[in-house]
Amino acid sequence: MSTLETLPSEEVYTLFQKLVYDKLGIHLAKQKRMMLGHRLLKRVKHSQVNGFSDYFRFITNPDNSNELEVALELMTTNETFFFREEKHFEYLANAILPKINPNREYKVWSAASSSGEEPYSIAMLLNEHCPTPWSVVASDVNKSVLAHARKGIYIDDRTKLLPKKYRQTYCVKGTDEFEGYMRVKPELRKRLHFFYFNLLDNMASLGKFDLIFIRNVMIYFDDKTRQKIINGLQKCLNKDGYLFISHSETLHGLEHSFELIKPAIYQRTS
Structure with missing residues (x-):
């Protein structure tokens, strides 16, 4: 493959x-x-095809569904880190959890969990501050990042906002060949349930939650798709429950029954 073929043409990129x-x-x-060119170049070479145009035809052949899944994962994977947008976690600990119903389990869904830093952060905080039994489920459309999340192994750079207390309580430091990494302890890992879920699918089977995190993913959808997702999330969220989106996102222009409480924090009021 020549240097000129390290990027897909605009026409192929549109495909x-x-x-x-x-x-x-x-x-x-x-x-x-x-x-996209950078992420897919190795797969183009691995598939032994002549460029991105041929690779597109290759992955859209029904006989190559496994390679299609690999390509989709590479094109949509995003980096994240522990306690990202820490204002959310401060509000959860200081304003929400002290007022929750003491007579039932507190349920949280991390709806675009990526490699797991977000749901593990939530679980650490709940274990410290939640006065009732709690559960955290985490979903993503990318199966490889879900596998990564279940292992709970992270490079130290991903833990720059992780409070020292939480690191000491819930993580173990890597040694020898794992130096520079840390792993979430099994006692916490086993409390989370990671599962594959496409946000375009019917959410009714997921049940009801008291808090839903859906951060840094809505920016990738158009308004029609965002409206469909919000409709589903409203049905999954208990009355007076909370929805956390990213500070780079907004629900402006969408129909919903949420009240804006704080920047990027909404509450279902009806």
Whole structure:
């Protein structure tokens, strides 16, 4: 493959954009063409095809569904870290948990959990501050990051906002070949349930939650898809429950029954 073929042409990139949208409802921005080329180049070579155009035809062949799954995961994986947007966790600990119903389990769904840093952060905080039994479920459309999350092994760079107390209580430091890494202790890992879920699917079977985190994913959807997702989330959230989105996102322009409480924090009021 020549240097000129390390990026897909604009025409071929448009095909990849449509594929990701049709399969996952995610919109790849025009400026992501270089990112896509970088992430898929090894798979193009591995598949022994002549460029990105041939690779697109290869992964859309029904006989190559496994490679299609690999490509979709590479195109949509995003990096995250522990206690990202810490204001959310402060509000959860100081304003929400002291007022929860003491007579029932507190249920949380991390709806775009990626490699697990977010749900583990939630679980650590709940274990410290929640006065009742609690549960955390975490879902993602990317099966490889879910596998990573279940293992609970992270490079130290991902833990820069992790409070020292939580690191000492809930994590073990890697040694020898694992130096520079840490792992979430099994006592906490076994309390979380990670599962595959496409946000475009019917959410009714998931049950009801008191708090839903859906951060840094809505920006990849168009308004029609975002409205569909919000409709589903409303049905999954208990009355007076909370919805946390990213500070880079908004529900502006969407129909919903949420009240904005704090930046990027909504409460279901009806």
